[in-house]
Amino acid sequence: MSKEIEGADRVFKALADTSRRKVLDLLYAENGQTLTALCEQLDMQRQSATQHIEILISANLVSVVWKGREKLHFINPVPIHEVYERWVRKFEKNRLGFLYDLKVQLEGENDGKK
Structure with a gap:
């Protein structure tokens, strides 16, 4: 399987979940949010939000930038x-x-x- 197809599979998997689409919508509305800020807007525990965000990161839909001690999330x-x-x-x-x-x-x- 080519890298392009594997990447598309990860993107489709990531977009298949409503919670992950909501994370992307939140980042589209206000890019560069912390996990805490995202969790305040999601109806889930921090651990669940982290798992969803990790899937988005592995699909390259979200990137992370450290600013001091803060981990900021950006939509890609x-x-x-x-x-x-x-x-x-x-x-x-x-x-x-x-x-x-x-x-x-x-x-x-x-x-x-x-």
């Missing part, structure tokens, strides 16, 4: 973009092409008049 959108490019964009292109063809057909039938 690159793996999500890679998933989008590989799995969403190609389907979106076909759909948009279909809508464009439909528009041309409909306008052609009406000579561009409503």
